[in-house]
Amino acid sequence: MMKSLILCFLNLLIIFNINIFASENDKSFQEQSMLSVLYVQTSAEFEANNIQTYNFAKDILDSALSDNSWTAVLEQKSNYADKPPAIIIDVDETVLDNSKFQGRTIISGLSYPNGWIEWVSEANATPVAGVKDFLEYTDKKGIKIFYLTNRLESLRDATQKNLIKLNLPFDTKEKILLMREDPDVRDKTSRRELIAEKYRVLLLIGDQLTDFVSTDEAYVFHKERKKVAKKYDQMWGKKWFMITNPTYGRWEYSLYDQFPESEEEAIKYRKEVLKR
Numbered sequence: 599m600m601k602s603l604i605l606c607f608l609n610l611l612i613i614f615n616i617n618i619f620a621s622e623n624d625k626s627f628q629e630q631s632m633l634s635v636l637y638v639q640t641s642a643e644f645e646a647n648n649i650q651t652y653n654f655a656k657d658i659l660d661s662a663l664s665d666n667s668w669t670a671v672l673e674q675k676s677n678y679a680d681k682p683p684a685i686i687i688d689v690d691e692t693v694l695d696n697s698k699f700q701g702r703t704i705i706s707g708l709s710y711p712n713g714w715i716e717w718v719s720e721a722n723a724t725p726v727a728g729v730k731d732f733l734e735y736t737d738k739k740g741i742k743i744f745y746l747t748n749r750l751e752s753l754r755d756a757t758q759k760n761l762i763k764l765n766l767p768f769d770t771k772e773k774i775l776l777m778r779e780d781p782d783v784r785d786k787t788s789r790r791e792l793i794a795e796k797y798r799v800l801l802l803i804g805d806q807l808t809d810f811v812s813t814d815e816a817y818v819f820h821k822e823r824k825k826v827a828k829k830y831d832q833m834w835g836k837k838w839f840m841i842t843n844p845t846y847g848r849w850e851y852s853l854y855d856q857f858p859e860s861e862e863e864a865i866k867y868r869k870e871v872l873k874r
């Protein structure tokens with residue numbers, strides 16, 4: 599009961615984009631993410647990992663396309679064999695690399711959502727390694743690409759501008775960019791279902807569990823969360839492709855067994871979870 603109350607509270611914080619620990623004077627909390635952001639920005643290992651994922655997804659695409667019993671969406675259960683093929687791909691940290699925004703939060707000491715709208719409006723995010731090649735390949739095969747993001751509807755134009763600026767395939771004749779229309783609803787299930795009504799979905803690609811399963815299933819504490827990954831062991835690397843995101847995400851909120859009331863308390867809980 600207590601846990602579900604805490605979870606509920608954490609959900610509210612995320613839904614309303616409340617920055618629980620914003621503090622301009624003490625930057626040490628934001629600085630805890632420095633190594634993960636540097637890993638994303640500078641390591642050959644991260645680059646190679648993303649190229650590896652997209653190369654693999656490219657290989658799988660051909661067999662997924664030729665097998666009309668194939669679908670990657672859990673909710674797609676029948677009458678899809680003759681539907682045209684599509685893929686569903688998340689945007690942030692799956693297609694667009696926003697690590698410069700993360701870098702800014704370290705320097706300013708102010709975390710998301712401070713500065714987020716400004717960053718998105720600049721439309722200067724770079725592509726994740728391997729994604730352009732993969733999307734061009736997908737497009738050439740005549741497979742429809744749906745970009746499914748939790749960026750708010752108000753950020754649609756800037757998001758589209760950024761994707762087009764990078765010369766990524768973008769069909770302007772159809773609504774292929776699905777934003778978060780209801781600020782209170784982060785769950786992507788209904789938007790996946792909407793696509794699955796018209797298309798046979800070959801692959802899902804994302805950097806968060808919720809790019810694949812419902813928030814009900816993914817918004818749990820970290821020990822249960824790992825079990826969700828295990829539950830779908832037949833999907834990963836076959837129909838679902840996960841991009842590593844060490845810099846932010848639901849995984850971090852799932853660390854906190856109790857709601858931390860300060861940065862110090864959050865650090866204390868992080869240390870408690872840390873295995874040694």
Ligand SMILES: [Mg+2]
Pocket residue numbers: 688689690691692804805806
């Ligand atoms: Mg993402």
